[in-house]
Amino acid sequence: MKKGQIIEGVIERVDFPNKGIIRTEDGRQVIVKNTIPGQKVSASINKIRKGKAEGRLLEVLEKSPLEGDKTGCVHAGECGGCTYQTLPYDRQLEMKAEQVKKLMDDVIDQENRDYQFLGIKESPRQTGYRNKMEFSFGDEFKDGPLALGMHKRGSFYDIVTVENCQIVDEDFRKILSVTLAYFREKNITYYHKLRHTGYLRHLLVRKAVKTGEILVDLVTTTQTDFQGIAGAQMDEVKSTLNNAQENAFAGTEEELLEGWKATLLAAEYKGIMTGILHTRNDNVADTVTNEGTDVLYGQDFFYEELLGLRFKITPFSFFQTNSLGAEVLYQTAREFIGDALPSGTDADIAEHGKIVFDLYSGTGTIAQMLSPVAKKVIGVEIIEEAVEAAKENAQLNGLHNCEFIAGDVLKVIDSIEEKPDYIVLDPPRDGINPKALEKIIRYNVPQMVYISCKPTSLARDLEVLQARGYEVKKICCVDMFPSTVHVETVVLLSQQKPDDTIEIDLDLDELDATSAELKATYQEIKDYVLKEFGLKVSSLYISQVKRKCGIEVGENYNLSKSENARVPQCPKEKEDAIKAALKYYAMI
Numbered sequence: 001m002k003k004g005q006i007i008e009g010v011i012e013r014v015d016f017p018n019k020g021i022i023r024t025e026d027g028r029q030v031i032v033k034n035t036i037p038g039q040k041v042s043a044s045i046n047k048i049r050k051g052k053a054e055g056r057l058l059e060v061l062e063k064s065p066l067e068g069d070k071t072g073c074v075h076a077g078e079c080g081g082c083t084y085q086t087l088p089y090d091r092q093l094e095m096k097a098e099q100v101k102k103l104m105d106d107v108i109d110q111e112n113r114d115y116q117f118l119g120i121k122e123s124p125r126q127t128g129y130r131n132k133m134e135f136s137f138g139d140e141f142k143d144g145p146l147a148l149g150m151h152k153r154g155s156f157y158d159i160v161t162v163e164n165c166q167i168v169d170e171d172f173r174k175i176l177s178v179t180l181a182y183f184r185e186k187n188i189t190y191y192h193k194l195r196h197t198g199y200l201r202h203l204l205v206r207k208a209v210k211t212g213e214i215l216v217d218l219v220t221t222t223q224t225d226f227q228g229i230a231g232a233q234m235d236e237v238k239s240t241l242n243n244a245q246e247n248a249f250a251g252t253e254e255e256l257l258e259g260w261k262a263t264l265l266a267a268e269y270k271g272i273m274t275g276i277l278h279t280r281n282d283n284v285a286d287t288v289t290n291e292g293t294d295v296l297y298g299q300d301f302f303y304e305e306l307l308g309l310r311f312k313i314t315p316f317s318f319f320q321t322n323s324l325g326a327e328v329l330y331q332t333a334r335e336f337i338g339d340a341l342p343s344g345t346d347a348d349i350a351e352h353g354k355i356v357f358d359l360y361s362g363t364g365t366i367a368q369m370l371s372p373v374a375k376k377v378i379g380v381e382i383i384e385e386a387v388e389a390a391k392e393n394a395q396l397n398g399l400h401n402c403e404f405i406a407g408d409v410l411k412v413i414d415s416i417e418e419k420p421d422y423i424v425l426d427p428p429r430d431g432i433n434p435k436a437l438e439k440i441i442r443y444n445v446p447q448m449v450y451i452s453c454k455p456t457s458l459a460r461d462l463e464v465l466q467a468r469g470y471e472v473k474k475i476c477c478v479d480m481f482p483s484t485v486h487v488e489t490v491v492l493l494s495q496q497k498p499d500d501t502i503e504i505d506l507d508l509d510e511l512d513a514t515s516a517e518l519k520a521t522y523q524e525i526k527d528y529v530l531k532e533f534g535l536k537v538s539s540l541y542i543s544q545v546k547r548k549c550g551i552e553v554g555e556n557y558n559l560s561k562s563e564n565a566r567v568p569q570c571p572k573e574k575e576d577a578i579k580a581a582l583k584y585y586a587m588i
Contacts, residue, residue, distance in 0.1 A: 001028065001053055005045045008061065011035045016099040016455055018083060018485040022055070030055050034083050034153065037095070038064030056154070066091050072483075078160045080153035082167065082483035093120045093479055096487040100455045100477050107459045112471050120477035120487070121332065124324040128169040129482065131207055131304065132321045134288060135162075135176060137183075137190035137200035146190060148180040148203060156286075157193065167483060171269045172205050175216055179203055182263045186249040186256065191221055193286060199223055201281055202288050204315055206302065209323040212271035213302035216264065217315045219279045219288050224253040261296045274302045277315060290316055307331065309368050311393050317386050318362040325480040329451070329488055330369055332476050333424065336449050336492040337370070354421035359409050359440070364390030364402065366424055366451075371399045378420075379404040380412050410436040419443060425450045431457030434464070434531055441468045448493045453480075455489050462491070469496050520585035528584060533577040541570035545578040549588045 001007075007030060009022035020035030022043070030053045032043045040062035043055030063086075072085035084092045097120040108115065123129055138159030140147045149162035163177050183200060191198035202219040226249045249256055261276050275298035283289040293300065293315065301314045307327050313319050320326035353375025358367040361379030363386050371377050371394070379402065381387050387406040394402040405412050410433050423445050425432065431454070432440070440448075441464075448470070452458035462472065474492040481487070520528075522539045529537050546552075570578070582588045 001030075001045060001048065003045055003048060006042060006058070007045065007055060008040065008042045011037050011039045011041065011064070013037055014095065014099070016096075016103060016485070016487075028053065032057050034080075035060075036064045036067060036084065036087060038066050073166045074164050075150075075160055075162050078152055079150045079162055079165075081150055081165075083485050085166075085483040089122070089126050089482065092482065093122055096120055096479060097477055100475070100487060100489055103455045103459045104462070104472070104475055107463050107466075108472050109466050112466070115472045116474045118474060118476035120479055121328050123322060123479045123482050124328065125322075126482040127166045129322045129325065130168050130172075131209055131319070131323050133165075133168055133172055133205050135203040135205070136286075137202065139190070146180065146184050146188075146200075148176055148183075168205075169207070169270070171207055171214060171271050174267055174269060175205050175214075175264065176203065178263055178267050179218070179260065182260050186226075186259075188226060188249055188256070193284075196284060197223065199226065204279075204288060206313065206315065207271050208302055208304035208313070210305040211303050213274040213304075214269060214271045215275045215277070215300075215302045215313075215315060216273070217277040217279050217293070218257070218260065219281050221282050222280050226250070226256075257296055265297065273298065275299045279315070288316070306365060307369060309365075309393075309397050311363060311365065312389055312396060313363065314385060314389060316383075317389050318383065320365070320480065322480045325478065325488075326365070329478045329480060329490065330366060332478055332490050333366065333449050333451055334369055336474060336476075336490060337422070337424075337447075355418050357413075357416075357420040357423045357443075359413075359423065359425050360427045361390060361404065362386050362426070364393055364404055366426060367402050367404070368394055368397055368399055370424070371402050374401065376401045376403065376418065378402075378416060378418065380409050380416075381406065382408050408436075409433070410439070413439055420445055422446075423448045427452070427457075429454040429457060431461050437461060437464055441465065441470075444495060446495050450491045450493060452489045452491070453486065455487065458489055458491065465493060470494065471496055519587050520581070524585070525578065525581045528581040529574070529577045532580065535574055535577050537570075537574050537578055540568070541574055542578055544570045545575050545582070546587075548575075549579065549582060551582070551587060 007022065007024060009024065011020040011032070012023055014020045014035060014037055018033045020032045022030045022032055024030060030043065030045070032041060032055045034057050035041055039060050041060050042058045044058055045053055046056045047054040067086040068088045070086060073082060076082065076085055101117055105113070135148050136151065136159055137146065137148050138157065139145065140158055140160060147159040147161045149160045152158040152160050161180065163173055165173060188200055189198040190200045199220050201221060204217040204219060206215045207213070257278055264276055265273060276296045277293050277300055278296055279293045280291045281289045282291060301312050304311050304313055304319065304323055306323065307330060311319065320329065356370050356374045356377045358370070358377055358379040361367050361381045364379050367377040367379040367390070379390055381390065381404065384406045387404045390404040420443055423440060423443065425448060450458065450461070470493040472491060473494045476490050478488045478490065522542055525542050526537055529535050579588070
C-alpha cells in the first residue's frame with residue numbers, strides 16, 4: 001500500500017469521532033472519514049504511519065442498507081457538518097451509543113465492568129436545534145462570487161453558502177441570505193487568509209429557543225478602504241470576470257454598517273431582533289477574536305431559559321448550542337447527583353448542605369441548578385466574560401450561595417479556602433489538564449460527575465481517575481447534535497470506600513515498602529516523570545535516587561542476581577526528574 005493508491009471497500013464500522021473502517025483484501029485496516037457503516041466507497045490513501053493507513057473519501061459507490069430514503073440537506077456532500085443526516089434518527093442514536101460504549105469498555109477496569117450504561121437520550125429537536133451559528137465569508141471556488149456559510153468539506157479556503165441549512169431555524173437562514181445579498185450588492189470583499197487583505201470575516205448569529213430573542217454580530221477587519229482592497233485583490237488575481245475595483249463601495253464604514261443594519265431590520269422574523277453588533281478582528285488566525293465590539297442596534301446580550309432559570313448570554317459567552325438538549329443533559333447530571341445532596345428544605349440544607357465545586361463552569365448553568373440544594377457552589381471558569389455573566393445570572397435568578405472565580409482551574413483551586421464535598425466537571429473538548437486533574441483527585445471527594453463533549457478525552461481522563469481510586473458507576477449519553485458525529489457523555493464516579501475493599505494481611509517488610517514509599521508507587525513516579533519531563537525511567541533508577549535522598553528501599557530491591565553484574569547508574573537528567581517527582585509526592 002502506498003500514498004495515492006485508490007482502494008474500494010465496504011465500511012465495516014465507524015469508530016468515534018468519525019473513523020470509518022475498511023478492511024483491504026490483504027486484511028489491513030484503512031480509516032476513511034465521513035462515512036457510514038455498510039457504504040461501499042472508494043478512497044485515496046493519503047497517510048501511512050506506523051502501519052496504520054488513512055484514506056480520503058472519493059465517492060460513495062453504494063448506499064448503506066442503514067440509510068433511509070430521506071435525502072437530507074441539499075448541502076450534503078459539500079458542507080462538512082452533518083455526516084449522519086441520511087441515517088434514520090434511531091440508527092444515529094444507536095451508533096453513537098455503541099461508539100461511546102466501546103471507548104468506555106476499552107478503558108474501564110475489568111473489575112468495574114458492572115457499571116450501568118444507560119444508553120443515549122435523544123435531542124428534543126432533530127432539526128432547527130442550534131441556538132448559535134458562526135458563518136464564514138469567502139468564495140465557493142477561486143475568484144468566485146462572495147459566499148457566506150460553512151467550510152467546504154476537506155477545504156480550509158472554500159466556503160459553501162448554506163442558505164438551506166437544516167440544523168438551524170428559518171430566522172438563521174433569513175439573516176444569512178439578507179446579509180449575503182447586501183454585501184454582494186455593495187461589492188465588499190472577504191478577508192483572504194493568505195494575503196491578509198479584505199473586510200468581511202464572520203457572521204455570528206444566536207437565537208434563544210425559549211424567549212425567541214436574536215443577536216447578530218458581524219465580524220470584520222479594520223481595512224475600510226473598500227475601493228483599495230478591491231483593487232488590490234483584482235490586480236493580484238488578474239481577473240476580468242467583473243469590475244470589482246470600479247464598482248466597489250465608495251462610502252464610509254459607518255454608512256456601510258448602517259445600510260446593513262437597516263436591511264436586517266426590514267426583514268421579518270419569527271423571533272425578536274434584540275441586538276445587531278459589529279466586532280473588529282485583525283488577528284490572522286481563522287477564529288472570531290473580539291478586538292472591540294460596537295452596538296449598532298438594541299443591546300449586546302439576550303436571554304435564554306433552562307429548567308426554570310434565566311440566563312443572560314453575550315456574543316462570546318459559552319452556552320450549550322442546543323438549548324432543549326441542554327435541559328436533557330443537565331437534568332441527567334442532576335439525576336446522577338441524586339441522594340448526594342439534601343432534599344432542598346432549609347432545615348435539611350442547613351444541617352446536611354454540601355459545598356460543590358463546578359469546575360469549567362462557563363456561564364454558571366450547572367452551578368445555579370445545584371444552588372437550591374447546596375450549602376455553597378463555587379464555579380471556576382477561565383473566560384472572564386463568562387464569569388461576569390455567571391455572576392449576573394445568579395443575581396437574576398435570586399441565588400445567593402454561588403461564587404464564581406475567573407481563572408485557570410489548575411491555578412485557581414489552590415487559592416480556594418473551602419474544600420468540596422462534591423465536584424462537577426464540564427471541561428472543554430480536550431479534557432482536563434493532567435496537572436489540574438491530579439489536584440482535583442487530591443480533594444478525595446466521595447463522588448464526581450464528569451460531563452464530556454469528546455468521549456476520547458473522557459476515556460483518557462477516566463484511566464487516571466480509576467488509577468487513583470475512583471470507580472465508574474453510571475454512564476449516559478445525550479445527543480446534543482443530531483445528524484453530526486458529536487455526542488455528550490455524563491459519567492458518575494465514586495471514590496472506592498474502605499467498606500468496598502477486601503481486607504488482607506500484608507507484611508510490608510516482605511514487600512520492601514516503607515512509609516515514604518507508600519506515598520507514591522514506582523509506577524506513579526514513572527507516570528509523573530513521563531508526563532512532566534517526557535522521560536522514561538526504570539524502577540532501578542528510582543530506587544537509586546531514593547537511596548541518595550535518604551529514603552529506605554528494600555535491602556535487595558532491584559539488585560542484580562549476578563555477583564559481578566555492572567549496574568547502570570541513573571543519568572543526571574533523569575535523576576533531577578525523579579527528584580522532582582519525589583518532591584511532588586512529598587516524599588522528600
